[in-house]
Amino acid sequence: MTDDDRSALDAFSLADGIFAAAFSASPTPMVVTDARQPDNPIVWANTAFVALTGYGLDELRGHNCRMLQGPDSDPAEIRRIGGAIAAARTIECELFNYRKDGTPFWNAMTIAPVRDASGELAYFFAAQADMTDKRRFEMAMRGTNDELERQVDARTADLQSALEQKTALLHEVDHRVKNNLQVISSLMLLKARRTPEGEARDALQSMAERVGALSTAHRMLYSAGDVSRFNLQDFAADLLADLSVGLEEDRTRLESEVDPIAVSAAMAAPLALMIHELATNAVRHAFPGGRAGRISVTARRDGEALHLVIEDDGVGMSATGTNPAGFGRSLAEMVVRQLRGTIRWDDASPGTRVDISVPLESGI
Amino acid sequence: MTVAPAMRILVVEDEVLIALELEYLLQDLGYETVGVAGSSAEAIALGRSTSPDVALVDIHLVDGPTGVDVARALSADPRTTVVFMTANSKRIPEDFAGAFGVIAKPYSERVVASALTYVAERRAGAGPGAAPDGLSLAPNA
DSSP: OOHHHHHHHHHHTOSSHHHHHHHHHOSSOEEEEETTSTTOOEEEEOHHHHHHHOOOHHHHTTSOGGGGOOTTSOHHHHHHHHHHHHTTOOEEEEEEEEOTTSOEEEEEEEEEEEEOTTSOEEEEEEEEEEOHHHHHHHHHHHHHHHHHHHHHHHHHHHHHHHHHHHHHHHHHHHHHHHHHHHHHHHHHHHHHHTSOTTHHHHHHHHHHHHHHHHHHHHHHHHHTSOTTEEEHHHHHHHHHHHHHTTOOTTTEEEEEEEOOOEEEHHHHHHHHHHHHHHHHHHHHHSSGGGOOEEEEEEEEEETTEEEEEEEEOSSOTGGGTTOTTHHHHHHHHHHHHHTTOEEEEEEOSSSEEEEEEEETTOOO | OOOOOOOEEEEEOSOHHHHHHHHHHHHHTTOEEEEEESSHHHHHHHHHHHOOSEEEEOSSBTTBSOHHHHHHHHHTSTTOEEEEEESOGGGSOTTGGGOOEEEESSOOHHHHHHHHHHHHHHHTTOOOOOOOTTEEEOTTO
C-alpha cells in the first residue's frame, strides 16, 4: 500500500480500527475504488472478495473493476453501471463476471458513492454476492416450467386434433348415411316406375315411403346439432306433410297434436317407422270407396312414458276383412316390443284407435 | 290463363341413381331437365351451353367437394337460380356461393316439389314469403 492509498483509506477509516477489522473479516465480498484517481482503480478489497474473484490483492489494486468482465458480460448492464458511476448514484446490479481462472459467475453488487467531509465524491464502495447458484436454480425452474408448458401444449394439441378427427368422421358418416338413404329410396322408386301397376309396384312404393320415414328421422337427428336427441313434434309435422300429399283435403283430414318431446336417438328410427306405418295404414285402408273421414295423431309425455294415439273414424278393423293392413300392423307391434312398450287396438266405432305407450328413458 | 313455359333444370349429381330418379321426378312435376352432370367441369360446361333456369347442385361430385365452385360459377349467370341439394350442408359457405338455398338430403318428393314451386314463384317476382319446409334459404335470398 502506498502512502497515498493509506491516507485515502484513513479518510475512510478502513486502514485501521474497528471498521477495517469488521469489513476485512466480513464474509460479504467488498471492494473500494478511488473516484479521484484516473479510471477509478481498486484501492481496497477484503478477503472474501479475493476468494470470490481468485485474484490476489496485489493483482486487483490499481485496476478498474472492469478487469473482471469478459465476453458474456452484458454490455447494457455495463453501460447502466457506467452511467450510475458517472452520476455518482447508488446502483444495484448483476453482471456475468469472470474469475482469474476464467470461470464465470453471476456477480450481484451494490455500488455506492462515498463522499469526503467536504461532500466531494471520494470513493465507490461495492458489496458483492455470488448469485450463480440462484441463477442456475432459476434457469432450471424456468426450463422445467417451459418443458411442462410444452407438454401441456402438446397434449392439448393432440386432444384438439383427436376431437377434430372425430367431428370430421361424424360428418363424413352422417353424409354417407344420408346419401345412401337417398340412393336406396331412388333405387326403389326407379324400380317401381318400371314395374307394371299392381301389388309389386305398390310394395315398392310402400318400401320407398318407409325408407323416406327413416330418412326424415335421420335428417332431423343430425341437422339439429344435437346428435343424441330427436324432436318428435318436428318429425311428425314433416311425416304427416309427406303423407298428406295426394290426399284430397276435403275428403281425408289429417290432424296432429304432438308435443315437442325429446326422444333419444336410439328411439328415433323405430318411432318414425311405427308412426309412419299406423298413419299410412289409416290413410290407405280406413276410407275405402271415396268415404270421407279424419285421421288424428296425438303424442304427449305422460310421466316417464310417451303416450301415442293414432285414431281414425273410418270403416274400422272388422270391416277390412282379411286385413290388408297386416304387415303394417305387425311391424308396429314389433317396434313397440323393441321399445318395451304396450300397444292396444280398439274398434272405436266408427274407426280404429291405436293406443301406444313406450318408456322414454328405457335405456335402449 | 297463360301457361308459363316449364322451368329448365340442370341436375348436378354424381350418384347416377339419385340423378335418374330426380330426372323422373322433375318430369312428373312438369319440368324440363336440360342435362345431368357428375363432375364440376361437366356441370360448368353444361351451365354455359344451356343457361338453365334452375340448377340443382350436390356438393360432393366425382372430383370432390366441388359443388360449391359449381354454384359460384353457375350463379354468375343471372338467368340461373342455383339450389344446393346435399347431405353435407355444413360445407356450404356463409354466402351460399351465390346459391338461392339448399334442400337437405335425404329429401322427399314433396319437398322437391314445393321447393321448386317456391323458386318458380320467386323467379316470377313474388315477394319473399316463408320458404316451404325442407328448403333453407341463403341469407340474401
